Amino acid sequence: MDVTVPAASEESSDGGPWTLSRAERDTVSVAVASFSKRRDRSIWVLQSRRSILGVRCACEVLMAKQFREIGDTLKNFIASQKIFFTGSAASGSRVNISPRSTDHLHVLGPNEVAYLDLTGSGSETAAHVKADGALTLMLCAFDGTPMILRLYGKGRIALRGTPAYAAFLDRLYGGAEPPGARQIVCLDIDLVQTSCGFAVPLFDHVGERSVLDRWAEAKGEEGLRAYRAEKNAVSIDGLPTGFRDP
Structure with missing residues (x-):
């Protein structure tokens, strides 16, 4: 799976899907780069080459976000x-x-x-x-x-x-x-x-x-x-x- 991590932007509350801080973008770049599909189990696994302990993983940053209104x-x-x-x-x-x-x-x-x-x-x-x-x-x-x-x-x-x-x-x-x-x-x-x-x-x-x-x-x-x-x-x-x- 090819995934492109968008450029960092300022924090926003208007509902943009890619409103990541620079620290989050760096973390996601590391995590997403090592996302691969384990074919024998048909699941997605994260094979991180470096520790991302203490920061949010790519799944948490890029998946569902909820907002009160349309920005x-x-x-x-x-x-x-x-x-x-x-x-x-x-x-x-x-x-x-x-x-x-x-x-x-x-x-x-x-x-x-x-x-x-x-x-x-x-x-x-x-x-x-x-x-x-x-x-x-x-x-x-x-x-x-x-x-x-x-x-x-x-x-x-x-x-x-x-x-x-x-x-x-x-x-x-x-x-x-x-x-x-x-x-x-x-x-x-x-x-x-x-x-x-x-x-x-x-x-x-x-x-x-x-x-x-x-x-x-x-x-x-x-x-x-x-x-x-x-x-x-x-x-x-x-x-x-x-x-x-x-």
């Missing part, structure tokens, strides 16, 4: 990603995980993010938020410096036709509604966590798909209303989503 470093990280994932569940329900484009993901404040949710064949996230509220968003770097970012908290839904929905569009879309938009999913964050992301594979971003936009435009407003009434009223477990068109 500037993590805000920039979110802005540079192309995909994010939502994870949700309610009592007795199946766990739902959905991939989404970051084109419609927005950081509204240190403890709030929201995304414009487009019409799809299901509405599991909305059903789970209505039933329980727990929601997690995850982003991970598929190029550049490795990192995984998780945002934990409680979700809220702003439906089409509500003042909150209109205010969101006014603030971020100039009042225009993108094709197929159905609701806003908001997350009030109570915990921010980063982890190393060393095992996340590298991918190149080719571009965004236009299929959903073309489908929504072909459906038209009345076609979308009929589709959402049929497909988006309940989850696959029968939980109500609370969705309604204005």
Whole structure:
């Protein structure tokens, strides 16, 4: 495993994954340089060539860190990603995980993010938020410096036709509604966590798909209303989503 230890930086509380002191960086350089995989046991072992007693080992320095809010470093990280994932569940329900484009993901404040949710064949996230509220968003770097970012908290839904929905569009879309938009999913964050992301594979971003936009435009407003009434009223477990068109 090839690992590059980033340059040292000043201590920071804004959530940057590589905010190491110079002493920590020196320690990590020694430890990471001797990280190897013992194939016969399929585990990672640290074969340090010198004593690092009394200082934190590479695992402790580079693994999970927790923060109260999204700082500037993590805000920039979110802005540079192309995909994010939502994870949700309610009592007795199946766990739902959905991939989404970051084109419609927005950081509204240190403890709030929201995304414009487009019409799809299901509405599991909305059903789970209505039933329980727990929601997690995850982003991970598929190029550049490795990192995984998780945002934990409680979700809220702003439906089409509500003042909150209109205010969101006014603030971020100039009042225009993108094709197929159905609701806003908001997350009030109570915990921010980063982890190393060393095992996340590298991918190149080719571009965004236009299929959903073309489908929504072909459906038209009345076609979308009929589709959402049929497909988006309940989850696959029968939980109500609370969705309604204005």
